[in-house]
Amino acid sequence: ETGVTQTPRHLVMGMTNxxxxxxxxxxxxxxxxxxxxxxxxxxxxxxxYSLEERVENNSVPSRFSPECPNSSHLFLHxxxxxxxxxxxxxxxxxxxxxxxxxxxxxxxxxxxx
Amino acid sequence: xxxxxQSPEALxxxxxxxxxxxxxxxxxxxxxxxxxxxxxxxxxxxLFTLYSAGEEKExxxxxxxxxxxxxxxxxxxxxxxxxxxxxxAVQALRYAGGTSYGKLTFGQGTILTVHP
Numbered sequence: 001e002t003g004v005t006q007t008p009r010h011l012v013m014g015m016t017n018x019x020x021x022x023x024x025x026x027x028x029x030x031x032x033x034x035x036x037x038x039x040x041x042x043x044x045x046x047x048x049y050s051l052e053e054r055v056e057n058n059s060v061p062s063r064f065s066p067e068c069p070n071s072s073h074l075f076l077h078x079x080x081x082x083x084x085x086x087x088x089x090x091x092x093x094x095x096x097x098x099x100x101x102x103x104x105x106x107x108x109x110x111x112x113x
Numbered sequence: 114x115x116x117x118x119q120s121p122e123a124l125x126x127x128x129x130x131x132x133x134x135x136x137x138x139x140x141x142x143x144x145x146x147x148x149x150x151x152x153x154x155x156x157x158x159x160l161f162t163l164y165s166a167g168e169e170k171e172x173x174x175x176x177x178x179x180x181x182x183x184x185x186x187x188x189x190x191x192x193x194x195x196x197x198x199x200x201x202a203v204q205a206l207r208y209a210g211g212t213s214y215g216k217l218t219f220g221q222g223t224i225l226t227v228h229p
Contacts, residue, residue, distance in 0.1 A: 050214050100145075
């Protein structure tokens with residue numbers, strides 16, 4: 001496999017459920033990111049991990065909890081979400097150093113009912 | 114605060130009708146400007162990186178240019194398969210948690226539709 005892989009591609013969950021999104025990168029990169037993409041809005045940076053350490057938490061509610069067990073894997077744990085959290089969640093990776101492009105996964109389309 | 118504004122929000126072209134998309138930005142310490150293409154329901158696909166004013170890059174029917182305040186994505190003789198949302202992002206060096214990283218700030222995108 002190559003690139004950045006996200007699972008699942010689609011997820012429907014109730015507000016009381018707990019679920020996790022998974023991201024795996026096969027590019028040998030050392031930085032990984034979670035973005036949220038809502039309709040008619042720019043991509044919103046949620047979390048940044050550099051060398052497996054969280055370096056940015058962009059004022060994200062605590063119902064979203066990231067985990068980066070190693071440089072190739074990134075998780076986003078979800079619990080007690082709200083309907084407004086429905087969006088496309090995108091994972092990206094890059095080789096840390098400014099001026100280097102980020103490569104994105106295909107995203108998880110999350111619907112909270 | 115870094116800001117990126119893309120215009121127009123939507124652009125409809127006839128096949129073969131050339132045009133340009135605009136990306137205006139304000140950023141403290143630009144380290145790179147990126148263009149991505151995004152198809153519906155998919156993740157953004159990397160197109161170009163531009164680093165300094167005056168730089169140009171080309172790929173098939175697309176050419177990206179950069180000035181100190183904006184970037185243009187020129188589309189020459191587009192085809193229906195060029196229909197997509199085009200995203201612009203600026204990268205700046207940021208410090209957090211005792212380390213540095215390149216933070217991307219995205220515009221809202223331009224939805225391009227090319228009719229046959």
